[in-house]
Structures are given as structure tokens and as C-alpha cells.
Amino acid sequence: MALDAQPTQTGILTVLELLAREAPARAFEGLLGTAGHSDASRARHEELDRALRLAADVREQLGRRQQREAVLSALVDTAHDLTLPYDLDALLRVIARRARLLLNLDMAYISFHDEETGDSYVRTADGHATALTVGFRVPGGSGLGSAVRHSSAPFWSPDYLADERVSHHSVIDDVVRAEGLRAIVAVPLRHRGSALGVLYAADRTIRHFTPDEIALMASLGDLASVAIEKTRVLSRARADIADLERYTSQAKSDLVSERRANDAHTRMTDLLLAGGDLGQLLAVAAETLGGTAAALDPDGRVLSATGPLPPTLPGPEETAKAVLETHVACRPVQFAPDLWLAPVAAGTECLGCVLLHTADPLSDSGLRLLRLTAGTTGVLMLMHRNTAVAESQVREEFFEDLLTVPGRPPAQLRDRARRLGLDVERPYAVAVIRPEGGSQGRAVVWASSYALRAGGLSTVRGGCLTLLLPSDNPGATARQVSDELSPLLGHPVTVGAAGPTTGLADVEPAHAEALRCLGALTALGSTGTTAAANELGFLGLLLGDNHSVGGYIADTIGPVIDYDSHRFTNLVQTLEAYFESGSSPTHAAETLHVHPNTVSRRLERITALLGEDWQEPARALEVQLALRLHRTRDTLRPDGPAPVTGENAHADRLGAP
Incomplete structure (x- = not known):
């Protein structure tokens, strides 16, 4: 036996050497032929056969280990790929492609669940897809996806159309048949208990998936779930960052606008304290808001403007209604796509409005500045009105002196006129106005304002308004006064005029002549009309109350x-x-x-x-x-x-x- 042991050990060593060299299977096949036919030879043959079987087992284990290492290496590479920054669609394409390549299959696709309809829809697909395209709706409660969602575990079929375990649906079966798919494996995409979707891999031949392949698909599904959730979180984070950047930019822009608005309001306040006029205040607002600004009185008439008004501005009547509506709203109102109106009020009294014409939309700070402009304008109007009330009393007293106290020294009259801003060198016309109905209060206020704007004087005598206005055409002056006052009162006025005067001493005779003209119009039954004394001629002499x-x-x-x-x-x-x-x-x-x-x-x-x-x-x-x-x-x-x-x-x- 000692002699026979040597050859046996030599054969076993040969097997070990072949294993060590990772020799191919055919290198082991000739070893059994070296044994003889004796009993000892048969014993060596059995031992060598056993060694060869063990060597085959070792080679198979090494093969499986190598395959597992290759699979793990591919899985690691896949995990590495999934850690790269992608958007969601690009990531899903990478996952589908990796799933197809890992198992050497014909096709892979991913579906997401639609919570509203209960169906699923294909989000991405890899392979030669013709019928199974992105966006394809998969009916809920059927197919492999339904089984995967309910069990939260992989599900596979070697031949889908012939598999009775699957809840079939005609829509799904038609697509599977059109694609020529047979074997399909599906694994869930879940993250922390929430179902994201299902990962499918399919082959166009009948295939029985091994446990290792199922485990590999499950591992890939787990990695894909983490990557999908990470991408979603990153997408939300990027969106939040973009929103924050947008909000920050908007906040900076709003801060700049607010500073500009505050600076503009400060400039307006300084102008107000320095005695600035309405045009200067509007110029500051127009410069800051980028447009044309104007101040309107309650009747829609322009008091001051920084430039030409837009052609889209309606007539005085519609503008006056818009001013009233703005006053009722108590806030700036967009009157037209490029027009804004801001009310100017003193308590409940409507003083008018500020009009802004700009093609750019107004921000919150712009609307705030428009309101501040309207408020500053209201303060200035009240100051001017209070000043005008005091000044109008002085002007009215001077006019009364011209009409009732003749013979005053000319030098004294000229000095008083200059203090009131009257140019004694220019011609003046006298107009006597009689409102034909209604209250006289509004007409008196209008007369005082009109005379001040025109650079003249006003007073009330005998129930009639009397105006001294710069003019060398008394007839035209009478018509102009009627055209402006009649719509304001809502009823006609009768106006008699005379002039032009050549000095302050001629004011009283011109007034008497205007009264005669008014009397002539009344005697002729022409109330509600206008005329100058030089337009009536001798009719004024014949029909007037005072025949001079x-x-x-x-x-x-x-x-x-x-x-x-x-x-x-x-x-x-x-x-x-x-x-x-x-x-x-x-x-x-x-x-x-x-x-x-x-x-x-x-x-x-x-x-x-x-x-x-x-x-x-x-x-x-x-x-x-x-x-x-x-x-x-x-x-x-x-x-x-x-x-x-x-x-x-x-x-x-x-x-x-």
C-alpha cells in the first residue's frame, strides 16, 4: 500500500496544480485515464475521481464567486453612477439602462403611481420600445406592478402572457404582445415606507430568473429608490434656493424702490416747506415713477402737469366721474392700462386727484409713492386755498374800492395793484355774471378761483358776480366765462361785458357799461346768453336800465x-x-x-x-x-x-x- 500511495498523491497534486493555474475543464478530463486496472489502480481511480469532483465543485464555487464579484462590482459602479448629479428624468434613464445591462435583458422601464387616478404611467424606458412609450398609462389593479405595490416585494414571471398568477388586463397584454415580451421581473421602488414606483426588466424569450438575479434587481431597486429620493430632495432644494434667490432679489429691488420712494417723499416735503409749487411736486413724482404726472381738480380740469397728457385721457365729464370714483375708493385706481388716479382729499372733501401716465406697471412702493404724492398735493392745495381765502378778501376789497370809491390817487391804486400782482399797463375787461337759477355759493367759489388763475379780480354785487379779467376782447371773455361756469352749475348764466379798459380809473365806467349790457340782454329776453357792450351798440343804450x-x-x-x-x-x-x-x-x-x-x-x-x-x-x-x-x-x-x-x-x- 505504501508503494501505491505515491501515484495517488501525484494525481491529487496534479489536480491541485490545475486548480491553482485555473486550467480549463478539458485539462482535468485526461487524468482518470492514467489509472490501471488492478485493485490498487481502481482505488487510485476512485480517489482521483473524487479529487476531480471536488475540484469541479471548487471551480464552480470560484465561478459563482467571480460572478458574484462581477455583479457586486457592477452594482457598485451603478451605485457610483447614481450618486452623480442628475435631474430626475436623466436619473431614471440611467437606472433603466443599468437594469437592462445588469441582467442582459432586452428592455427596462420605470413607472410611477398616480395617486389621483390610481393608475400608473411610464416615466422612462430603455430598449427598443415601440408601444411602451413614455407617458403610457398602465391601468391600476392589474399587471406585475399591482402585485409589487401590494406586496412591496419583487415579482417575476418567466412567460408573462401565459402566467395565470398575474391579473391580466387587455391594455397591458396588448402592449406586451406588441413588444414581443415574455419574461418580466418587477421590483418596488420604495423609500422609508413611501412607494415611489416600480422598476421593470423584460426579455423577449422565456427566462427563469435565478434568486441571485432577483436579489440583484431588488438591490438595484433599493439603490434607485435612494437616488430618486435624493434627486427629488435636491430638486426641491434647488427650487427652494431659486425661490429664495428670487425673493432676495425682489426684496433688494423692493428695498431700493422703497428708498427711492422715501427719498422722493422727503424731497416733496422739503419743497413744500420751501414754498414749492404744484408743478415741482409733480415733477419729483414723475421722475421717480417714470411717466407724466398731473393734478386735476374735482371737475377733471388740469391744474398742473409735467408734460403733455396722453391721448387716451377721456373728456372732462368722464374724467370728473373717474375722480369721484377714485375719491370713493380712497386709494389709487388704475383708470386705464397706462393711467393711474390717486385721490386728493381733505377728510371727506374731494380736492381732486393726481393722474399718473406710465407704461410700466406700478410696484407696491410705486403705489405707496403715488399715495404720498396725492397726500402732499392735498396739503399744498389746502395751504394755497387758505392763502387764497385771505388774499381773495384783500383782492375783493381792492376791486370794491375801484367800483365804489372814484377819485383815488392813481399812484396809490397802482401801488396796491402791484402788491396784488396786477399789471396796470395791460388792458382789462369787466364781466358781470348772473346765474339763472340754483345756489350762488358754488358760483362765488368758482369766480374767486377763476379770477385768481387768470390774474384778475372778483366780487359779488347785487346778486351778480363781477370779474375784472386781463383781456382786450370783452365779447370773447364773456363767452369763455359762460362756457366754463354753465357746465359747472348745471344751468345757464347771463354775462354782460365791457372794455377793454386803459387804466384803473376806467374800471368803474366799464362796470357800469357791462351792467347796461346785462340789462339789455334781459330786456331782449336773451337770458343765458353773453354779449359785450360794443356788440350791442345803440340797443344797449335803448334797452339798458341805466341810459348813459x-x-x-x-x-x-x-x-x-x-x-x-x-x-x-x-x-x-x-x-x-x-x-x-x-x-x-x-x-x-x-x-x-x-x-x-x-x-x-x-x-x-x-x-x-x-x-x-x-x-x-x-x-x-x-x-x-x-x-x-x-x-x-x-x-x-x-x-x-x-x-x-x-x-x-x-x-x-x-x-x-
Whole structure:
């Protein structure tokens, strides 16, 4: 036996050497042929056979270990890949591809559960998918996914369509049949008890999955679940960070806007304390808010503006309604896409509004600045109104003195006028206004404001408003006053006007003439209309309450009378002869016993004094009437004829005999 042991040990050593060299299986097959046929040989053969079987077991274990190491290495690589930063869709594509490659399958896909409908939908797929595309809805309660969700454990089938354990659904079966899938394995994607979805891997041949393959898919599912949850958390974190950055940026922008608004309000307050006007306040607001600003009164009229108003601004009536609505709202109102209105109020009293025209949307700080602008504007309006009330009393007293106390020293009048801001060198018109119905209070307030804006004076006399306004056209002034006041009161006004005056001493005669004009309009039944004394002519003299013949004569032919008085000429006599002869210079020369050329020269002088239109029919009638009144009055004077000059005419207006 000792002799036979040596060959046996040699065979076993050979097997060990082959194992050590990791020789292929065919290298072990020839070892059994070396044993003989004796009993000893048979014993060596059995021992060698046993050694070869053990070697085969060792090689199989080494193979499984190597395969396990390869699988673990692939799983580690997969875990490493899953730790890289992806968005969710990219991560799911990586997971599906890894699942397909790990098990060497034809296709892999991932579905997520829809909590609202109870179905699932395919979120990603890898492989040659034709029917099973992203977004495909998987009916709930059927298929491998339903079994996986209910058991929270892997589920697999070697031949899906023939497997009776599966709850089949026609929709799923049609897709599986269209894809040509046979073997399918599904593992849950769960994280801390919450179901995220299901990971599927499928082959187009019948395949029985080994426990190692199922364990590998389960491990991949666990890794994928962690990676999916991590990606979701990172996505939420990125979204939160983006929101925080957005909020921070907005907060910085709001802080800058608030600082600008506060700086602008401080500038407005400084302007207010320094006596700044409304235009300067609006300019600060317009500069800060980026647009055009304007202040409107309660009737929608523009008091001040920083630039041209937009063409989209409606008419005064609609604007006045918008001002009222803004006052009721007590906050800035968007009147149009590019127009904002902010109420200007003193308690419950509406002082108007601030209008802002800007193409940019207003932020909260912009709206706040608009409200502050309206408040500052209200303070300035109240200050101006209080000042205007005090000043209007002084102005009214001065106007009353001009109308009731004649003979004041001109130097004193000019000094008082300059203190009130009146230009004594410019012409003025006097307008007497009688509202035809309604309360007079609103008209009085309007008259004071209008006169102050126009640079004139106002007062109330005998139930009528009297205005002294800068103008060289009293008729146009009367119409302008009526056009503005009548809509405000809601009923017509009658306006008589006179002028223009050439100095403060002529204000009282012009007032008397305007009163006569108003009386003439009343006598003619023309209430609610306007006219100037020079537009009525002799009708004003005939129909007025105060018949000032001297004033009419002076207004019509006064320059001719004054010329005769100072130059000792006979222009008045020439005018009478000219009209009596039928406007014939030749016949007038015969009546006057002068040469026709003399009459022609006198007529040229008369034209220079009375104007080019004195021979027009209407004007000629006025001249003839004035000549007749002049001749008749001189005839009736107890002390005989006396020339009526401009000075005499003014005396006549004041009531001189």
C-alpha cells in the first residue's frame, strides 16, 4: 500500500496544480485515464475521481464567486453612477439602462403611481420600445406592478402572457404582445415606507430568473429608490434656493424702490416747506415713477402737469366721474392700462386727484409713492386755498374800492395793484355774471378761483358776480366765462361785458357799461346768453336800465369830438353834412361851402380816428345816432351847446349833469 500511495498523491497534486493555474475543464478530463486496472489502480481511480469532483465543485464555487464579484462590482459602479448629479428624468434613464445591462435583458422601464387616478404611467424606458412609450398609462389593479405595490416585494414571471398568477388586463397584454415580451421581473421602488414606483426588466424569450438575479434587481431597486429620493430632495432644494434667490432679489429691488420712494417723499416735503409749487411736486413724482404726472381738480380740469397728457385721457365729464370714483375708493385706481388716479382729499372733501401716465406697471412702493404724492398735493392745495381765502378778501376789497370809491390817487391804486400782482399797463375787461337759477355759493367759489388763475379780480354785487379779467376782447371773455361756469352749475348764466379798459380809473365806467349790457340782454329776453357792450351798440343804450347817453356818444364818436375840441376843427359838422347829403362828399362840400377836396381830407381824418369800418351800414347807423344824440343834447342844455369830449363822457357815466 505504501508503494501505491505515491501515484495517488501525484494525481491529487496534479489536480491541485490545475486548480491553482485555473486550467480549463478539458485539462482535468485526461487524468482518470492514467489509472490501471488492478485493485490498487481502481482505488487510485476512485480517489482521483473524487479529487476531480471536488475540484469541479471548487471551480464552480470560484465561478459563482467571480460572478458574484462581477455583479457586486457592477452594482457598485451603478451605485457610483447614481450618486452623480442628475435631474430626475436623466436619473431614471440611467437606472433603466443599468437594469437592462445588469441582467442582459432586452428592455427596462420605470413607472410611477398616480395617486389621483390610481393608475400608473411610464416615466422612462430603455430598449427598443415601440408601444411602451413614455407617458403610457398602465391601468391600476392589474399587471406585475399591482402585485409589487401590494406586496412591496419583487415579482417575476418567466412567460408573462401565459402566467395565470398575474391579473391580466387587455391594455397591458396588448402592449406586451406588441413588444414581443415574455419574461418580466418587477421590483418596488420604495423609500422609508413611501412607494415611489416600480422598476421593470423584460426579455423577449422565456427566462427563469435565478434568486441571485432577483436579489440583484431588488438591490438595484433599493439603490434607485435612494437616488430618486435624493434627486427629488435636491430638486426641491434647488427650487427652494431659486425661490429664495428670487425673493432676495425682489426684496433688494423692493428695498431700493422703497428708498427711492422715501427719498422722493422727503424731497416733496422739503419743497413744500420751501414754498414749492404744484408743478415741482409733480415733477419729483414723475421722475421717480417714470411717466407724466398731473393734478386735476374735482371737475377733471388740469391744474398742473409735467408734460403733455396722453391721448387716451377721456373728456372732462368722464374724467370728473373717474375722480369721484377714485375719491370713493380712497386709494389709487388704475383708470386705464397706462393711467393711474390717486385721490386728493381733505377728510371727506374731494380736492381732486393726481393722474399718473406710465407704461410700466406700478410696484407696491410705486403705489405707496403715488399715495404720498396725492397726500402732499392735498396739503399744498389746502395751504394755497387758505392763502387764497385771505388774499381773495384783500383782492375783493381792492376791486370794491375801484367800483365804489372814484377819485383815488392813481399812484396809490397802482401801488396796491402791484402788491396784488396786477399789471396796470395791460388792458382789462369787466364781466358781470348772473346765474339763472340754483345756489350762488358754488358760483362765488368758482369766480374767486377763476379770477385768481387768470390774474384778475372778483366780487359779488347785487346778486351778480363781477370779474375784472386781463383781456382786450370783452365779447370773447364773456363767452369763455359762460362756457366754463354753465357746465359747472348745471344751468345757464347771463354775462354782460365791457372794455377793454386803459387804466384803473376806467374800471368803474366799464362796470357800469357791462351792467347796461346785462340789462339789455334781459330786456331782449336773451337770458343765458353773453354779449359785450360794443356788440350791442345803440340797443344797449335803448334797452339798458341805466341810459348813459354821454357814454354812448363818447364810445361811438368821442375821438372825433375830442379832435374838434383840441384842434378847433369841424369834423363833427362835416360828418353831419356827409350823412345828410346821402354820403356824397361833393354835396357835403356844397352844404359846408368848402372845396370837395377839403371834405375828402376831413373824411380821411375821420377814418383815422374811427377806423376803416365807420361807413359800414351797421357802424354808420351807430355814428348817425350818436351825432343826433350829440346835437339834441347840446340843443337842450340850458347853457347852450357844449362840446362833449372824452372827459365829459366819463363824467356823464358817473352821473354828472
